[in-house]
Amino acid sequence: GQQVMQIPQYQHVQEGEDFTTYCNSSTTLSNIQWYKQRPGGHPVFLIQLVKSGEVKKQKRLTFQFGEAKKNSSLHITATQTTDVGTYFCAGPTGGGADGLTFGKGTHLIIQP
Amino acid sequence: DGGITQSPKYLFRKEGQNVTLSCEQNLNHDAMYWYRQDPGQGLRLIYYSQIVNDFQKGDIAEGYSVSREKKESFPLTVTSAQKNPTAFYLCASQEGDYNSPLHFGNGTRLTVT
Numbered sequence: 001g002q003q004v005m006q007i008p009q010y011q012h013v014q015e016g017e018d019f020t021t022y023c024n025s026s027t028t029l030s031n032i033q034w035y036k037q038r039p040g041g042h043p044v045f046l047i048q049l050v051k052s053g054e055v056k057k058q059k060r061l062t063f064q065f066g067e068a069k070k071n072s073s074l075h076i077t078a079t080q081t082t083d084v085g086t087y088f089c090a091g092p093t094g095g096g097a098d099g100l101t102f103g104k105g106t107h108l109i110i111q112p
Numbered sequence: 113d114g115g116i117t118q119s120p121k122y123l124f125r126k127e128g129q130n131v132t133l134s135c136e137q138n139l140n141h142d143a144m145y146w147y148r149q150d151p152g153q154g155l156r157l158i159y160y161s162q163i164v165n166d167f168q169k170g171d172i173a174e175g176y177s178v179s180r181e182k183k184e185s186f187p188l189t190v191t192s193a194q195k196n197p198t199a200f201y202l203c204a205s206q207e208g209d210y211n212s213p214l215h216f217g218n219g220t221r222l223t224v225t
Contacts (some may be wrong), residue, residue, distance in 0.1 A: 001171070006154075009152070030211060031211050033213055033214075035214075041218075042202060042216040042217060042218050042219050043155070043202070043214075043216050044216070045213040045214065045215070048211075048213060088154065088155065090155075090214075092210065092211060093157070098157075098160070098168070098170070099145050099157050099160045099170065099210070100157075100214060101157075102147075102154045102155040102156075103154055104152065104153060104154035105154050
């Protein structure tokens with residue numbers, strides 16, 4: 001079945017440093033979505049990428065979708081304590097009709 | 113204020129008992145989902161429903177059951193057949209087509225001893 005892999009599983013950074021998480025799918029995706037889950041909270045949708053090679057920015061967050069539409073990345077510039085949480089990527093399963101397949105997530109831990 | 117409500121937030125049960133987790137949404141979304149989250153495992157799909165009176169098994173449906181009698185409600189029953197029921201359960205709904213983002217509830221943390 002479809003697999004979505006994320007690395008790293010954990011990332012410790014000093015506040016102010018940059019952070020990147022990578023997502024790879026075993027199959028070509030029609031789109032990829034990113035979610036953030038704060039400690040003790042629920043996943044919250046951040047963004048959706050649809051086009052090959054697409055790059056989108058949200059303030060300090062930059063999202064990229066690979067040319068082959070099988071990989072994606074999330075980069076955070078100058079991390080802040082509010083960025084703490086787990087970042088998940090997710091892609092449609094079975095063409096989308098079977099929900100989303102989530103990666104295992106990257107836990108971002110920030111040391112002040 | 114529209115949203116997805118899961119209740120209760122924490123639930124404790126003895127082994128061998130069935131337990132039903134509630135999920136209600138007033139977003140008028142057709143599709144609803146149940147995911148299970150374990151530490152280090154990400155989110156795994158249990159069941160989903162694209163329309164009232166219809167639902168499909170996800171990747172880990174064994175030991176679980178659902179119903180979708182109303183558009184607003186998608187309760188999940190964790191049966192005694194589920195071998196490792198202790199987990200964080202998340203309900204989600206989806207607006208538009210199946211490429212649309214998911215809206216999650218606050219989750220129910222189930223502990224079975």
